[in-house]
Amino acid sequence: MDLRSQRVDTVRAFGTVSLVAGFMTSLLTMSSGYDGLKPHILAAFLILTGIALRIEAAITDRKS
Secondary structure (H helix, E strand, O other), rough: OOOHHHHHHHHHHHHHHHHHHHHHHHHHHHHHHHOOHHHHHHHHHHHHHHHHHHHHHHHHHHHH
């Protein structure tokens, strides 16, 4: 397994973990009835980071 392939797999895994963490944060915040905005901002940041990492992995994988 070459270095680029390992990097793509790692980035894709971190993206998936970030997406799951963002969605779980959002769901737990909505179900708890908390009215603050900070957890929703964190969830949005995690989701956007996860999407960006997945896109980066897809572009890098396509080049190889």
